[in-house]
Amino acid sequence: MSRAALWAVAVLALPGGLAAQDTTAPAGVRVGITYTPGTRPSIAVLVAAGAALDSVRAILGRDLDYSDRFEVVAPPAAAAALGADGSPNYRALNALGTDFAVSVVPSAPADPRARGAIDVLLHDVRSGAVKNRLTLHLADASAEALRRAVHRAADEVVEWATGAKGIASSVIYYVADGKVWRVDPDGAGRELIPTAGRPSLSPARSPDGRTLAYTAFVRSGQPIVLQDLASGRRDIVPGTEYGMNITPEFSPDGRRLAFAHGNENGTDIYLYDVAGHTTTRLTVGRYYDNLSPAWSPDGQRIAFISTRPGLPQLYVMQADGTGQEALARFDFGSTGMTYAPEWSPDGQAVVFHREVAGTPQVFVVDLATRAVKQITGEGRNEDATWAPDGRHVCFVSSRGGTRLLWIVDLETGRMRQLLSTVGARLPAWSPGHASLEAG
Amino acid sequence: MTNRVRLAPLAALLVAFGCSKPPAPAQPAPAPAPAAAPSAAAPDSAARAAARRDSLAAVARADSLERTARERARADSVRAQVQRAQVDSAAAAARSGLSAADSAVLAEAVHFDYDKADLAAADLPRLDRKLAIFQAHPRLEIQIAGNCDERGSDEYNLALGERRAAAAKRYLVAHGVAAGRIDVVSYGKERPLDSGHGEEAWARNRRDDFVVTRGVN
Numbered sequence: 001m002s003r004a005a006l007w008a009v010a011v012l013a014l015p016g017g018l019a020a021q022d023t024t025a026p027a028g029v030r031v032g033i034t035y036t037p038g039t040r041p042s043i044a045v046l047v048a049a050g051a052a053l054d055s056v057r058a059i060l061g062r063d064l065d066y067s068d069r070f071e072v073v074a075p076p077a078a079a080a081a082l083g084a085d086g087s088p089n090y091r092a093l094n095a096l097g098t099d100f101a102v103s104v105v106p107s108a109p110a111d112p113r114a115r116g117a118i119d120v121l122l123h124d125v126r127s128g129a130v131k132n133r134l135t136l137h138l139a140d141a142s143a144e145a146l147r148r149a150v151h152r153a154a155d156e157v158v159e160w161a162t163g164a165k166g167i168a169s170s171v172i173y174y175v176a177d178g179k180v181w182r183v184d185p186d187g188a189g190r191e192l193i194p195t196a197g198r199p200s201l202s203p204a205r206s207p208d209g210r211t212l213a214y215t216a217f218v219r220s221g222q223p224i225v226l227q228d229l230a231s232g233r234r235d236i237v238p239g240t241e242y243g244m245n246i247t248p249e250f251s252p253d254g255r256r257l258a259f260a261h262g263n264e265n266g267t268d269i270y271l272y273d274v275a276g277h278t279t280t281r282l283t284v285g286r287y288y289d290n291l292s293p294a295w296s297p298d299g300q301r302i303a304f305i306s307t308r309p310g311l312p313q314l315y316v317m318q319a320d321g322t323g324q325e326a327l328a329r330f331d332f333g334s335t336g337m338t339y340a341p342e343w344s345p346d347g348q349a350v351v352f353h354r355e356v357a358g359t360p361q362v363f364v365v366d367l368a369t370r371a372v373k374q375i376t377g378e379g380r381n382e383d384a385t386w387a388p389d390g391r392h393v394c395f396v397s398s399r400g401g402t403r404l405l406w407i408v409d410l411e412t413g414r415m416r417q418l419l420s421t422v423g424a425r426l427p428a429w430s431p432g433h434a435s436l437e438a439g
Numbered sequence: 440m441t442n443r444v445r446l447a448p449l450a451a452l453l454v455a456f457g458c459s460k461p462p463a464p465a466q467p468a469p470a471p472a473p474a475a476a477p478s479a480a481a482p483d484s485a486a487r488a489a490a491r492r493d494s495l496a497a498v499a500r501a502d503s504l505e506r507t508a509r510e511r512a513r514a515d516s517v518r519a520q521v522q523r524a525q526v527d528s529a530a531a532a533a534r535s536g537l538s539a540a541d542s543a544v545l546a547e548a549v550h551f552d553y554d555k556a557d558l559a560a561a562d563l564p565r566l567d568r569k570l571a572i573f574q575a576h577p578r579l580e581i582q583i584a585g586n587c588d589e590r591g592s593d594e595y596n597l598a599l600g601e602r603r604a605a606a607a608k609r610y611l612v613a614h615g616v617a618a619g620r621i622d623v624v625s626y627g628k629e630r631p632l633d634s635g636h637g638e639e640a641w642a643r644n645r646r647d648d649f650v651v652t653r654g655v656n
Contacts, residue, residue: 339592
């Protein structure tokens with residue numbers, strides 16, 4: 001989507017929404033562990049005084065912090081103040097060693113037509129120049145629309161400054177209390193997705209952001225439901241009306257849906273052609289189970305779990321079912337049971353969880369070297385899902401005593417709790433879609 | 440893919456009998472407030488650090504209180520579920536037209552070892568006793584529901600539960616019960632009988648339940 005279109009959808013309105021945002025954080029939500037900042041550029045978020053932009057600053061600052069690509073700093077008042085023309089104090093910020101500044105200012109305070117419009121500018125402090133800018137039209141925006149618009153602004157700032165994609169406007173689907181929910185990666189914007197069946201498990205969104213696939217427990221069995229997120233319309237994948245049908249995942253082009261169907265002869269992976277309404281079988285287990293398909297981003301291969309070695313381990317095959325082989329090395333009798341693979345967005349790695357002395361831990365296997373690296377160690381950690389930026393992973397962890405969703409930055413090891421919802425599970429991290437997520 | 444079309448009337452019967460209704464698992468109420476985080480732009484003063492320490496301590500206290508409450512709730516819920524199951528199965532027995540004794544025999548669960556779907560030799564008499572009831576009541580149909588303990592992933596346990604249900608069905612079919620009279624379903628680890636976390640609870644949860652889906656009349 002073009003940048004112009006991205007911002008066009010954010011054309012809404014300002015003051016009411018801004019006042020509704022809280023700028024103070026609930027207590028005790030960030031419990032940092034093994035947090036090594038490394039050498040990241042520092043960035044300051046500066047707002048015009050008296051312009052009721054504190055909530056924008058709070059959301060933006062948090063998003064930039066959670067991108068883990070910056071050291072978000074709070075300069076002293078003298079350096080943080082913006083000039084009458086809205087420009088930052090480059091000299092003072094430079095003296096403090098600040099690399100970037102983001103200023104948030106009303107677009108044209110004197111112009112009534114610009115009511116509710118704010119400018120977000122990225123400054124390169126060392127050269128004392130504006131690197132890029134955008135305008136948010138927030139007049140009459142709901143708190144929700146404002147938050148999502150600022151998330152998209154944060155992702156733009158990340159991309160301008162680092163060239164990398166941000167994750168602030170992405171969305172995480174998960175299951176809690178047998179129901180499917182969505183939440184923004186900063187823990188805000190939690191919302192119930194009304195689904196068929198209880199529990200509903202394994203939510204997986206289509207790449208175009210329109211459809212959610214999940215397993216629904218209903219009286220007749222456990223069908224795979226395809227639910228239109230906008231209208232709520234539900235269709236059952238043909239052939240899944242009866243029996244056990246689990247672990248759906250859309251191919252990267254959205255045209256196929258891989259899932260596992262189980263009957264008295266075991267559980268196997270099938271491929272459903274979404275447009276052609278045909279289903280093909282990919283694995284033939286009979287005496288063992290195959291499940292949890294995970295597409296490579298090029299759509300050529302599928303990682304999956306198979307019990308063929310006697311207990312569940314990680315395998316890979318071509319998307320037509322040929323060339324099945326072990327993906328992560330295991331030793332018979334000593335390597336623990338392995339579950340829930342997900343391919344990284346850059347195609348270079350697969351994340352999964354594996355029992356270590358009876359406790360699940362999150363691992364990543366590097367596909368070039370097949371080297372396996374353990375990511376977690378504290379408590380039970382399972383069902384990991386990649387962020388669209390390929391460096392963050394969301395997973396279920398019992399660290400702290402209760403099962404909650406956590407996010408780890410694989411580059412720095414920084415951990416943060418996403419939600420305080422006890423029993424949240426099966427997270428599925430999906431890219432943001434401005435057209436669908438707006439307002 | 441298996442197309443079990445004839446299950447449609449069965450499903451309707453299930454509704455009519457209401458006997459596959461699961462005991463609602465007792466869940467601690469989820470905390471509704473999403474966790475936002477402190478503004479990174481705020482000054483990192485000593486007062487702020489102290490507030491953070493205090494809030495962490497408060498969270499730890501709340502967690503431990505919550506854990507105690509959950510343990511108590513668990514004991515209560517196990518008791519309640521057992522009672523509910525007894526009431527449900529008695530009601531189902533009345534509707535099924537089976538004698539109370541036959542209903543009890545039919546409802547006897549079989550249990551499994553960790554990550555295994557093999558029938559235990561000690562459980563075979565439980566299945567053999569059901570055979571006689573099938574012979575005496577040719578219209579009788581049942582559903583076998585496979586269940587797992589909390590270890591292993593949510594999704595893998597669904598596949599494992601399916602194997603457990605299939606194992607009992609295979610045994611009954613091998614001993615003369617028509618395959619069409621037995622439906623299988625897996626609930627994975629979604630419907631624990633005991634929400635505890637020890638071997639005792641796990642052993643109780645690794646089971647096949649037997650539910651009448653069509654009565655004898």
